[in-house]
Amino acid sequence: MFKKFSILFVLVLVFSLLLTACGTPxxxxxxxxxxxxxxxxxxxxxxxxxxxxxxPAxxxxxxTDKTKVRWFVGLGAGSDEPTFAxxxxxxxxxNASQDEIELILEIVDNDVAxxxxxxxxxxxxxxxxxxxxxxRGRDSFKGAWLDLGPMIEKYSYDLSDFDPALVKFNExxxxxxxxxxxxxxxxxxxxxxxxxxxAGLPYPPAEYGIPYVDENGVEKEWNMDTxxxxxxxxxxxxxxxxxxxxxFDSEQIVQFGWMNQxxxxxxxxxxxxxxxxxxxxxxxxxxxxxWQEAWKWTYDGYWNSWFxxxxxYGAADFLQGGGGPFSSxxxxxxxxxxxxxxxxxxxxxxxxxxxxxxxSYNGVTTAKLHADTFGILKGSKxxxxxxxxxxxxxxAEHATxxxxxxxxxxxxxxxxxxxxxxxxxxxxxxxxLNWDIVPASMAxxxxxxxxxxxxxxxxxxxxxxxxWNLIANTPDLDMDAEIELLITDLQAxxxxxx
Numbered sequence: 001m002f003k004k005f006s007i008l009f010v011l012v013l014v015f016s017l018l019l020t021a022c023g024t025p026x027x028x029x030x031x032x033x034x035x036x037x038x039x040x041x042x043x044x045x046x047x048x049x050x051x052x053x054x055x056p057a058x059x060x061x062x063x064t065d066k067t068k069v070r071w072f073v074g075l076g077a078g079s080d081e082p083t084f085a086x087x088x089x090x091x092x093x094x095n096a097s098q099d100e101i102e103l104i105l106e107i108v109d110n111d112v113a114x115x116x117x118x119x120x121x122x123x124x125x126x127x128x129x130x131x132x133x134x135x136r137g138r139d140s141f142k143g144a145w146l147d148l149g150p151m152i153e154k155y156s157y158d159l160s161d162f163d164p165a166l167v168k169f170n171e172x173x174x175x176x177x178x179x180x181x182x183x184x185x186x187x188x189x190x191x192x193x194x195x196x197x198x199a200g201l202p203y204p205p206a207e208y209g210i211p212y213v214d215e216n217g218v219e220k221e222w223n224m225d226t227x228x229x230x231x232x233x234x235x236x237x238x239x240x241x242x243x244x245x246x247x248f249d250s251e252q253i254v255q256f257g258w259m260n261q262x263x264x265x266x267x268x269x270x271x272x273x274x275x276x277x278x279x280x281x282x283x284x285x286x287x288x289x290x291w292q293e294a295w296k297w298t299y300d301g302y303w304n305s306w307f308x309x310x311x312x313y314g315a316a317d318f319l320q321g322g323g324g325p326f327s328s329x330x331x332x333x334x335x336x337x338x339x340x341x342x343x344x345x346x347x348x349x350x351x352x353x354x355x356x357x358x359x360s361y362n363g364v365t366t367a368k369l370h371a372d373t374f375g376i377l378k379g380s381k382x383x384x385x386x387x388x389x390x391x392x393x394x395x396a397e398h399a400t401x402x403x404x405x406x407x408x409x410x411x412x413x414x415x416x417x418x419x420x421x422x423x424x425x426x427x428x429x430x431x432x433l434n435w436d437i438v439p440a441s442m443a444x445x446x447x448x449x450x451x452x453x454x455x456x457x458x459x460x461x462x463x464x465x466x467x468w469n470l471i472a473n474t475p476d477l478d479m480d481a482e483i484e485l486l487i488t489d490l491q492a493x494x495x496x497x498x
Contacts, residue, residue, distance in 0.1 A: 066099070066100060066101055066102040067100060067101050067102070067382050067385045068101075068102050068104055068382070069101055069102070069103050069104065069128045069129065069382055069385050069386050069389050070104050070106055070127035070128050070129070071091070071103055071104065071105050071106065071127065071128070071129045071130075071131075071389070072106050072108065072113075072117060072120075072127035072129065072130045072131075073087065073105065073106065073107045073108065073131070073132075074107060074108035074109065074110055074112075074113030074116070074117070075110070075113050075114065075117070075130060075131070075132075075133040075134075075137035075140075076110075076131070076132045076133045076134055076137055076372055076406075077132055077339055077345075077372070077405075077406040077407070077408075078107065078132060078405070078406065079107055079108060079109050079110045079113065080344050080345070082343065082344035083344050083405050083406070084107060086401075086404075086405045087105060087107070087402075087405060088105055090393075090398075090401055090402060090405075091103045091104075091105045093398075093401075094389065094392055094393075097392070100385075101385050101388060101389060103389055106127060114137075114140060117130065117141070118141070121141070121144060121377065121379055124379065126377045126378075126379030126380060127377065127380070128376060128377065128380040128381075128382055128383070128385070128386035128389075129374055129375070129376055129380075129386050129389060129390060129393075130374065130375050130376075130377060131179075131182075131372065131373060131374030131375060132182065132183060132372035132373065132374060132402075132406055132408075133372060133373065133374070133375065134185075134370045134371060134372050134451060135370075135371070135449050135451040135452060136451035138178060138179070138373075138375060139451070139452065139453040139457065140457055140458075142175075142453065142457075143175070144377055144378055144379070145175065145178045145179075145375045145376070145377060145378065146178075146375070146376040146377060146378050146380065146383060147175060147176025147177055147178070148176070148177045148178065148179065148180065148376065148387070149176050149177040151376075151383070151384075151387045152177065152180075155387065155391070157180070157391060159180070161396065161412045161413050161414050162180075162181045162411055162412060162413070163181070163411070163413070166181040166184070166371070166411050167180075167181060169181070169371060170373055178373075178375055179373030179374065179375050180373060180374075180390070180394050181371070181373060181394075181411030181412070182372050182373045182374060182393075182394055182399065182402075182403075182408070182411055183339075183371065183372040183373075183403055183406060183408025183409065183410065183411060184338070184369070184370075184371050184408060184409040184410075184411055184442070185337040185338040185339045185369070185370035185371065185372065185407075185408055185409065186337065186338055186367055186369060186409070186438050186439070186441035186442050186445070187335060187336060187337045187338075187358065187367045187368050187369065187370075187441060188335070188336075188355050188356065188357065188358050188367060188437050188438065188441045189204055189333055189334070189335055189355070189356040189357065189358055189359070190326060190333070190334050190335075190336055190340070190341070190353060190354075190355055190356075191203060191204055191332060191333045191334075191353065191354060191355075191356055192326070192329065192331065192332050192333070192351055192352070192353055193351070193352035193353055193354055194329075194351040194352050195234055195255065195329075195332045195351075196234070196332065197352075199233060199234055199242075200215055201214075201215055201230065201233060201234070202214065202215060203354065203356065204222065204230075204333065204356035204357065205222045205356055205357045206354075206355075206356055206357070206434050206436075206437065207357060207436075207437070207440070208357045208358075208365065208437075208440055208441075208443075208444070210222070210357075212226050212230070214230075221360065222357060222359050222360065223359050223360045223361060223363075224271075224272065224297060224359055224360075224361050226359065227258060227333070227359045228258075228297070228301070228305065228307060230257065230333075231243075231256075231257025231258035231301070231307035231308070231332065231333065232244050232257060232305055232306075232307045233257070234255070234256075234257035234258075234307075234332035234333070235253060235255060235256050235257040235306055235307045235332075236253070236254060236255040237249040237250070237252045237253050237254060238252040238253075238254050239252070243257070243305060243306045243307055248306070250306045253306060253309075253313060254318060254330065255330045255331070255332070256307060256308065256309045256313070256319070256325075256330065256331050256332070257307040257308075257331075257332045257333060258301065258307050258308050258331075258332070258333050258334075259308055259309060259325055259326070259331055259333075259334050259335075260298075260334070260335045261324055261325055261326055261331075261334040261335070261336055261340075262324065262336060262340070263335075263368075263450075264464070264465065264468065265295070265464045265465070265467065265468040266291075266450045266451070266464070267368060267450050268294055268295065268298055269287075269288065269290065269291030269294045269295060269450070270291075270294075270366055270368045270446045270450040271294050271335060271358075271359075271361070271366065271368075272290040272291065272293055272294035272297070272361040272362075272366070273288065273290030273291070273294075273361060273362075273364065273366055274366055274368075274446035274447050274448055274449075274450070275288035275290060275291050275448070276288070276448045276452060276454070277454055277460065277464065277490060278454050278455060278494065282455070283455065283494055283495075283498060284491070284494070285487050285488075285490035285491040285493075285494050286487065287483055287486065287487055290361065290362075292479075292483055293361075294361075295471070295479065295483070296479050298471075299471050299477070299479055302471070302472060302475075303475040303476075309325065309331070310472050310473065311469070311472040311473035312473070314472070318330050319331065321347065321349070322347035322348075323340070323345050323346045323347035323349070326346075327346055327347045327349050329349065329350065329351050335358065337368075337370050338370075338407060338408060338409055338438055339370065339406060339407045339408060340407070341355070341407055342405075342406065342407025342427060343427050343428075344405070344407075345407065354433055354434050355433060355434045355435070355437045355438070356434070356437060357437060357440075357441075358441060358444060365444045366444055366445075366446050367441040367442075367444040367445060367446075368445070368446045368449070368450050369442070369445035369446060369449065370451075371411075372406070372408060374390055374393060374394070376390065396412055396414050396415060399412060399415060400415060400419075400422075403415075403419075403423075404423065404426060404427070407427075409438060409439070420435035420438070455493065455494040455497040455498075456493050456494065456496070456497040459493050459497075460490060460493055460494075463486065463489050463490060463493060464486065464490070467482065467486045470482065
C-alpha cells in the first residue's frame with residue numbers, strides 16, 4: 001500500500017512542490033490559525049521578550065558545561081497538555097544519550113506562540129530549534145530560517161530514506177533547504193458511526209472513486225451536493241426533526257451534520273479546489289471562483305440549510321467536547337487532518353467513529369495537506385549542536401517516538417510499512433479503523449497549498465479572518481458584495497506591502 005502511496009505522491013506533488021513559498025481550533029466563528037510575524041519575522045520589540053507559557057513543570061537545569069540547545073514548541077502540535085510529558089520524556093532520553101548537549105524544552109501556548117517567537121527573535125534571544133511546524137508556521141517567519149543545505153553536506157546527512165518530492169517540499173527558492181521531512185498529515189472525512197446508525201443512514205465512502213449509496217440503495221456521486229443532503233438529514237432539533245423537515249426548528253438545533261473543523265477561510269475554500277488569495281504574479285488579490293462557491297455553500301449551511309454550526313452554535317456548550325465539536329458527539333462529519341486522529345486531539349470519545357473519503361466538487365477531489373518538520377533559526381547561537389539534535393529527532397530510530405505524540409504519518413520510507421498497525425494498537429486498541437484512506441488521500445493534495453505565503457501575511461490574515469467572522473455570525477448578507485469588498489481590501493494591503 002505504501003509503495004503505491006509513494007509513487008502517487010511523487011506524481012501528484014512533484015509539480016506542486018516547486019512553489020517558491022508554501023506553509024489550528026476554529027469554530028464556525030473561526031478562530032483561524034494564530035497571528036504570524038510579517039516579512040522576515042525580525043521586528044523591533046515593543047516589550048521585553050515574552051516568556052514561554054504552559055510548559056510542563058520542569059526543574060531549572062543545573063549549571064553545566066554542556067552546550068544548551070533550546071527547542072521551541074507551539075507553532076503547530078505540541079502545546080496541548082497531553083503532549084507535555086511525552087515531549088519532556090524525549091528530551092530526557094536525548095540528554096541521557098550523550099554528554100555534550102543539553103536539550104531544553106520550551107512549550108508556548110499556540111494562542112501566543114507566534115507573537116512570542118517573533119519577540120524572542122527581535123530581541124536577539126532566538127531559540128535554536130522550532131517545531132513541529134507546517135507551511136504556515138514556516139512562512140509566517142519568512143527569511144528567519146537557516147538553510148540546512150550546508151549542514152546536510154557538512155555532516156553527510158542521508159536523505160535517501162525520504163521521497164525526493166517531500167525533500168523538495170521543504171526547499172524554498174532563494175532561502176534554501178529549510179527543513180527535513182518528518183510528518184505528513186493528509187485530510188479526509190471523520191464521521192460519527194453512532195449518529196449514522198441512529199439515523200439509519202449508510203456510512204460515507206471508505207474509498208476514493210466509489211459512489212455513496214443512500215438508505216434507498218441509490219448511488220450518488222460523493223460530492224458537495226451529496227454531503228449537504230446527507231448532513232441535513234443528520235442535523236436534528238430538540239424535537240427530533242431533521243433539517244429536511246418542514247417542522248424543523250432552527251432555533252433549537254442539538255446536533256449538526258457537517259463542519260470543516262480547525263481551519264480558516266482558505267482551508268474551507270480548498271475543500272472545493274486548491275487556490276490562493278494572491279495571483280501567480282504575487283501582487284494581485286483574488287478569490288478563486290471555487291473558493292467563492294465554497295464560502296457561499298458554507299454560508300448556506302450556516303443560515304439557510306442549517307447543517308453547519310454557525311458562530312453562535314459553534315460556541316454552544318453541546319458542541320464543546322474535549323477535542324472540539326466532533327468530540328462532543330453531536331457532530332456527524334468533519335473534514336480534518338491526520339494530526340486530529342490522536343488521543344491528545346480527539347480525546348476519549350464515547351462513540352464509534354471511522355475515516356472516509358473527502359468529497360469532490362465539479363468532479364475533482366481536493367484533500368488539503370499538512371506536512372510538518374523542524375527548523376533551525378538563523379539566530380541560533382549553536383547551529384551545529386542544533387543540527388545534531390535535529391538529526392537525532394528525525395532519525396529512523398527516534399522519529400516514531402515523536403510521531404506517536406503528534407499523530408503524524410512518517411515521512412521516512414523505512415517507517416511506513418507497519419506504522420498504522422503499531423499506531424492503532426498503541427493509541428486506539430480494539431478499534432477497527434479505515435487507515436487505508438490516509439495514504440490514499442495524499443493523491444488529492446492541494447496545489448497551491450492552503451497555508452502558503454501571502455503578501456503582508458499578518459495583515460492579510462487579519463482581514464480574511466474579519467471577513468469570515470462576519471459571515472459566521474451575520475445572517476442575510478450579500479455574499480457577492482462582501483467578497484468584492486474583501487478583494488478590494490486585500491489589494492490595498494498587497495499594494496502597501498510592495
